[in-house]
Amino acid sequence: SKVWLAVTVDPSLEYEPQAGEHLDVVAPASFVSHWGAAVQSPQLAFEVSKGESNWSLATRPRQPRTTARQALGLSFFRHTIDVQFDAQLLTTDGYTFQHRLTAPPELHVEAISVLEDGLQRAARWGRDKSGTITVFLTGPVTGPQQVSLQGTLRTPNSGAMALPLLRME
Numbered sequence: 001s002k003v004w005l006a007v008t009v010d011p012s013l014e015y016e017p018q019a020g021e022h023l024d025v026v027a028p029a030s031f032v033s034h035w036g037a038a039v040q041s042p043q044l045a046f047e048v049s050k051g052e053s054n055w056s057l058a059t060r061p062r063q064p065r066t067t068a069r070q071a072l073g074l075s076f077f078r079h080t081i082d083v084q085f086d087a088q089l090l091t092t093d094g095y096t097f098q099h100r101l102t103a104p105p106e107l108h109v110e111a112i113s114v115l116e117d118g119l120q121r122a123a124r125w126g127r128d129k130s131g132t133i134t135v136f137l138t139g140p141v142t143g144p145q146q147v148s149l150q151g152t153l154r155t156p157n158s159g160a161m162a163l164p165l166l167r168m169e
Contacts, residue, residue, distance in 0.1 A: 006031050006042035007057060012094055014063075015043075018056040022049045064094035064142070068168040076155070083107065085149040085166045095140035099147060100169040105131035107151045107164065115146040132169070 005023070009015045023046040031045035046055070066089055073084040089099070099114065105127075112135055114122040125135045135147070153164055 002034075003048040004031060004035065005046040005048060005055065006035070007044040008040060008042045009057070009059060012062055013059045014061075016058045017044060018058060023047070023055055024049050062094040064091050064096045066091045066096060066099075066168075070167055072164075072166055074163070079155055079157075081153040081155060081164070083149070083151045083153060083164065083166065085147075085151075087147040087168050089145040089147060089168070091142045091145065095142045097137055097140055099135045099137070101133040101135070101147075101149065101166060102169055103127075103131045103133050103149075103151075103166050104153065104164045105129065107131065107153055107166075109133065109149060109151045111148075111150045113146075113148045114141075115148075116141050116143070121145065 004026070006028070007017075026045040026047050028041045028043065028045045032041050068090075069088040071086045073086075075082040075084075085101070103109075109125075109127075112122055112125050112133070113120060114135055114137060121137045121139070121141055123136050123138045125133055127133045133149075147168070149166070155161055
């Protein structure tokens with residue numbers, strides 16, 4: 001009799017097979033033709049040639065991929081600028097637990113929200129000295145989300161001022 005090994009890994013995981021002794025690689029289609037009809041063809045298939053094998057498979061969650069459509073609204077007043085930043089995010093290939101925004105260090109943040117299916121997902125936020133804002137979420141998110149930030153900036157009493165840059169990292 002033959003001993004076969006077939007592997008299918010969930011799409012949310014990256015995988016890396018570890019070499020094992022006594023294994024011969026078999027085309028997944030060949031495995032299916034010998035095994036019988038399957039709902040899904042395996043990604044990897046092997047025939048164990050002699051005895052037991054010490055084959056293993058390392059898996060890890062896929063790095064999520066997030067794309068963003070961003071809009072920045074600025075309202076200028078005598079000594080301040082009101083800032084409204086909005087981003088439509090789409091996270092695929094996994095889950096994310098936080099979002100990061102690049103912002104000027106002197107931006108006074110008044111409110112940040114992250115909505116997913118109408119639910120607030122922003123648990124808290126913090127910033128570093130460079131102004132980068134990290135928004136920690138209430139749990140893992142995937143799919144579409146809406147990020148909004150409201151804040152103010154002081155303007156100089158005289159002279160020119162560069163427009164502020166806000167964007168999703």
